[in-house]
Amino acid sequence: MRPRIDPPLPQQYFGAAIQGGRVKMKAGELLELSLGYTAWQINQMISTFTHISATNFFESWAKNPKPMSPVILTIGNVLLMRNSPRFNVYGTDFGWGRPVAVRSGGGNKFDGMITIFEGSEEGSIDIEACLSPATLESMVDDAEFMDVVSI
Secondary structure: OHHHOOOOOOOOOOOOOOOOOOOOOOHHHHHHOOHHHHHHHHHHHHHOOOHHHHHHHHHHHHHOOOOOOHHHHHOOOOOEEEEOOOOOOOOOOOOOOOOOOOOOOOOOOOOOEEEEEEOOOOOOEEEEEEOOHHHHHHHHOOHHHHHOOOO
């Protein structure tokens, strides 16, 4: 969201600048339609976050702050995705060499949390999924899903 806010946040700003969005689909749609269709729906939702809507959202929030409700974390049929293209996660070297993997840490983990990072190889992405064992077993048994992932 940072590049979409006008005027821009100061370079030294050290807070989160996030905005939630929602793609709502029935379970049957997810099963019937392709993985690409679902990704396209997410892409369309993200494209609604324009310069004007981002600025309006943050100006409104600054006047009337509303913390994210923990209720969303307790609903059993929610898949929550997050990422930040702002940070070069594989380019950070703390003196031990280039990272071999990146994880988001223990905060805000629950069944259905997906975190997406830029991958270690150019053009790749890493997906960190916090899912129940039953969900993981179902994914392994899904041929269409397994055709598009590499482990």
